[in-house]
Amino acid sequence: MSSETIALSTVGPDARPIGERLHDWIVTVDHKKLGILYILYALFFLVVAGIEAIIMRIQLIVPHNHFVSPQIFNRMMTMHGTTMIFFMVMPILFGFGTYLIPLMIGARDMAFPRLNAFSFWMTAFGGLLLYFSFIGGNGLYGAGTAPDVGWWAYAPLTARAFSPGHSTDFWTLALLASGVGSIGAGVNFIATILCMRCPGMTLGKMPLLAWLNLVVGGMVIFCISPLTAAQIMLCIDRYLGGHFFDTQAGGSAVLWMHFFWIFGHPEVYILVVPAFAFVSEIVPVFSRKPIFGYPIMVAATIAIGFISFSVWAHHMFTVGMSSYGNSFFVFTTVAIAVPTGIKIFNWLGTMWGGKIQLRVPMLFCIGFLFQFLIAGLTGIMLGTAPFNWQLSGSYFVVAHFHYVIVGGIVFALFGAFYYWYPKMSGRMYNETLGKWHFWLFIIGFHLTFDFMHIPGILGMPRRIYTYEPGRGWEIWNLIVTIGAFFQAAGILVFVVNLLWSLRKGEPAGNDPWDAWTLEWSTSSPPPDYDFAVTPVVRSRRPLWDLKHPEDPDWKYE
Amino acid sequence: MSSAAYTRTTAEPAWILPSRGRVGMFSLIGAECAIFTIFVVAYIFYIGKSVAGPTPRDVLELPIFSTICLLSSSLTIHLAVGALRRASMSAFGLWWFVTMALGTIFLVSTGREWHHLIYDKGLTVSTNLFGTTYYSLVGLHAFHVTVGLLLIALAMIFTLFGKVEPEHSERAEVFSLYWHFVDVVWVIVFTVVYVIGR
């Protein structure tokens, strides 16, 4: 005979001296602290890369502007992309995963706590190395500072001949370092989710966040490694005289593209699947219904995970592959729309017939659904090769992927922030400030990224530090830049909210949202050991069972 | 601390999950496979594409002896782990040492091959596409062998100090997975470089 127990915990404030507490944070292997470290690190780089974006937008506000030189613009362009992807979105998603996964599966920590710490510090080191390039990039040739080869660093522009100095090397080595950290995080996610679940939590009873992060872990394993390999090859070319991408010696620039995009495409799914996970946890709670179609959601995510490894050359439709090659990648690219669409429909199905509470986390998730839908549709446009031949390399693509990353992922992230902030800090955020954040940001987002599609259609390429007047691009660039300032204002309100609520927010209690997964059974914030007694669960929503003993989920699942 | 609980009347089957070490090591091996795949793809893509310089046929000789050593070391490490599980510490120590020796022979052999290629045949990483891809692929593998050997040596030292116990057999087994992986990669590298590519 066994007893199913979910113990609700409380814990008092930390009364140790400040020095000891700071030291604790530096040497910690606790998943909660490392999660918060990841998140704070990413928030810092969100602001830095945001400033880089604002600099670019000011330069582009009118044609032939002289706000920054082309050299500086190209560095901003490279650093903005590299920072946002590798030192903002990835760390913040690893951070949320690291924080939440053990709590949601009833474990006390990740499978490999020290590997967890190592992964964080490697990522942190990578970011610092990349930004050190601003000071240290001037190599022997006096050329350099920050990398300016674009975040995708196409060969042969990255060869010694075309990029003297060390700027490119900072890019390569910083990402190699953080790549090691990412692979460590992937290994940890997989091992934790497969090996540390509490009794009763079979794979079919895990929260969707756990499932989706398991898929992310698997993807990280196979996706980051090709980039690592390609970067090792680039280092060999630049330092040992190798010829991997040396077109003069018979090497192939297209090979770099293949390797990079074999990494690059699954990478964007690694970025978006955790966002799916947040939405899959938040929408049910604020619709007061379980997620619609749990098994299909899992299957669709696994399908996305696999198919995402077969679509990479849709970033290369213009490089001159044969018509058969192009057609193959069109096929796989439009095919991935099927499981992705299924997920959107299932979220809608969750909301349908529910009692939707328009709290701030839910507002952001509704924004996510609206914008991710549009982003997916512009993705379909880009996935059809002939249309791509016009749209790629233009501002249409920039608009599309920002729609996914900002309109989709960042919105879901803000939703996650507001949803789990009470759990992590013990305080409720300020609802009014949250709504201000939402509206400022969504207005700015649409001003910028809706209208950004138009210059692309009118022939404006991307990655240019200035543009010619008289091509019909001026008004759109102006509107896009104005929107950027609205977004900046929204972010400012967000940061103020986080800080203010830390001191002045109402105490949140264990379960401010009346939610159903295990993390809400712990105190806010949870004790160091997460669970005093390992929970035993019987359904996907253990707290629903607890709150509705006459009507538990396990009778119906 | 408040708690809410309710009991069920049915007996619960034992809750068994996979071992963290094994799952973690397989995941790491997966990542490493992806890295090696990219290098192998680059190697195969560039077969015959060198513009000048020595070709594989000109300079490569089959490293039969070192291959046999490396592949045998998989067997010996397997025997070592079995011995540890059975708590026969001296057998463990012996087989572990033989594994280390065989791995070292492989590395030394590779080093001698490279010395020959560089100084006698004039093939370096910067000579041509063949040189670049050859040294990168074989070198990446040799790097993995080196890391493995360092860990084996560390364990050897612990053994000599009597610190290794039968309850460490799980860890040894997880490590041996890595070592088997290194051997499998060598089979593939050998086939691609010395058989197909020549």
Next chain:
Amino acid sequence: MVIELPCHAPEGRKGGADGDSRLPRNIGQREMHRSAQTRALLGRVAGVAVLLAAGLLAASLCLASPSDPTQIPNIFKPQSTPAHSIFHLSMLILAITGAIFAVVFSLLAYSVAKFRKRANDDDREPAQVYGSNQIELAWTVIPILIVLVLFLATARVIRSIQDAPQPPGAIEVTAIGHQFWWEFRYPALGVVTANELHVPVSNPANSTPTFLTLLSADTDHSFWVPRLAGKTDLIPNHPNHTWIDPQEAGLYIGQCAQYCGTQHAKMLLRVYVDSPEQFKQWVEEQKKPAVSTDAVAEGRRIFETTACVNCHAVAGTVANGRFGPDLTHLMSRDTIASGAASNSEENLRAWIQSPDSFKPGSLMPAMQLTDHDLDALTAYLVTLR
């Protein structure tokens, strides 16, 4: 109030039975009141309005013609068969994606509006529905069919553009991308020029398309003239091919569309579509070697004895450099520095003195000439018609 679903899954059941024990209500729910809900709804409507406005503006852009329509490289105003094929395919795709958007957005808006928690709600949980196999099947099968249609339509257009055979009357051009200018060679016609491509107009009766072979001398570039064709990259050691058959004479603009370094932004393209007679005349002019008079002998001497000849070629003289643009018929072009400035004597002089003033980071060095030498040199160059 329990909300009935149109189709009940067998696993679903009604929630909120009497006497269910609940944990204390959380803090936030008491704060919900109607004005917040109405604001949220208005906000959604506002968002839709913004998007519709954007769509209308975009549509009007395609139809209206502001200042100089030929100067707007609008992909929805094709003037050549590849661009036309892409345009028609894109209309189909826009129609399909537009319809999908309309359907899904309506469902989203309806859900948010209809299933919002009301102020007078009785706090009972709604029906807990876990899923529905029939619905899942429907919204799997229908997208698969849509995807198949998209793929088949796309594959056809890919074949028609990429595998189009080259007719006998086609003009052959080799385009070589450089940092940061375009080299155009007409091997069959013996013409070498830079940055401004001349092609004859092509009509169905007399088909004279232009087939381009795309090469690169350094990094990756991309040839993009939106009204004439989709873009194709110029990659070193990887020749590519594209073709255009412009059906109306005029000037079509474009620019490099693959980041190639510091001055990627100013690697501009001008394609002059000439009538057959104009094109023939242009070719004749371009084939002639340079003619210079004694009046500019000093300038010519400066040109041929300083570093200019290391990079530039002038047919009929000793200048045979290939690193920079061919200057034999420099003055037949409308712009210099690959479109960065218009081709006037003043600009030419300023360019030679300090290229960085037009194009900082371009690979032309500042020539460090005295004012007198610069004047003489410029006077010589402007005779290269």
